Amino acid sequence: MELKGRSLIEPLDFSPEEMDMLFDLAGQIIQNPDDYADACKGKLLATLFYEPSTRTRFSFEAAMLRLGGQIIGFSEPGSSSVSKGESIADTIRTVECYADLAVIRHPKEGSATVAARNVEMPVINAGDGGHHHPTQTLTDLLTIRLEKGGFENLTVGFCGDLKFGRTVHSFIRALLRYKGVKIILVSPDELRVPEYVRADMVSAGMEFVETTNIQEVMPGLDVLYVTRVQRERFFNEEDYIRLKDSYIIDLAKIKNAKKELMILHPLPRVNEISPEVDADPRAFYFKQAKNGMFVRMALIMALLGVTKEGESCK
Amino acid sequence: MQIDSIDSGIVIDHIRAGFGLKVVDYLNIDTDNQTVAVIMNAASKKLGRKDIVKLENVTDLDIDVKALGLIAPGATVSVIQNHQKISKTHHDLPKRVKNIVKCKNPRCVTSIEAVPHIFHKVNDSGMYRCEYCDHILRPNEL
């Protein structure tokens, strides 16, 4: 069980035990964040954001800075050499000359795989098109683990854009390994999960249901994962407008839900969760955002193989 | 329909119906200079209907067996010399194929980066999955 030097491209890159180790470390950081202020002193994280993302980038940068490390990177490829047509392979090889690890977000699916194959340093996938977003999954899992203690026997509902929702694809893939988990997929027909996600669930023998009716399934849910319908994933504006408000979660919709339901959302939200839900004890999305930074701190430490004293372990 | 057998050459038989021309295409058979017969919708006990490709006077064709297995799982390749069948091989769906088909997902990284096109078999119904983006390729998309 050694994460040092490894990359995180999709959730199954780490074993459940390795994930538990990360969650334990994140838990320790949450307890005493100041103890980790020098853990990554002298280390450099490169953030390569080929696609705008304030939130995920801030979360990674805040994580590295709170560990005492430093950051370089770009958030607008238009202003860098990549806009001149440089390949992902060349860019990442160049970055490896300077940085100790890299985070990449890219609109093309599989881009992080290509990046990781071209370098020795760890590469973290921060979102590759509509494919995967494994650090969001770490965030989601940590939030559930802190509240429910584990993942077995949970009924997890996913609602919204399940076709292009990379956070959904990664989360489902991670859940494939836990016993007794049941998946409920709620979306309009046009936004159902891609075929490979369904194929994964079938081959893992996971129980799952696809429906268009949220009300019907609400009472059975332990976790409700809501996602945004994103304009940039659609080829035409009409489809986007027609589908964007498909499922808005409000207090009326969660009236029959369990008291212990956890409502999660990878954020940013537009209007798919009504603000009136924010004060409900079942709303966990803002706690989730904070956990995201802590779990990324744990991830960076593990991939660099450093302890809280800033020493390399082993 | 009576189909003349060949004195000497290669017969690719038991191709699923509708894929005969694709076999010629994917195997890069030189249709400008070779005598090639593609028989479509021949009766078959096993398949109901099948396609057959015959190449006359060719015995040393370097067949990409993975491409053939992908396009026409269950196909057989018989080499014939002087009316005698001198060898027969059977080709099934390969576990992994490289640079035979391209990913159809417009958002796949293979559309912008110079990397090999790699697919892995998902199941025996001929579904494949792109190594990079997981996009599923079905037999009718070949």
Ligand SMILES: [Zn+2]
């Ligand atoms: Zn692909």
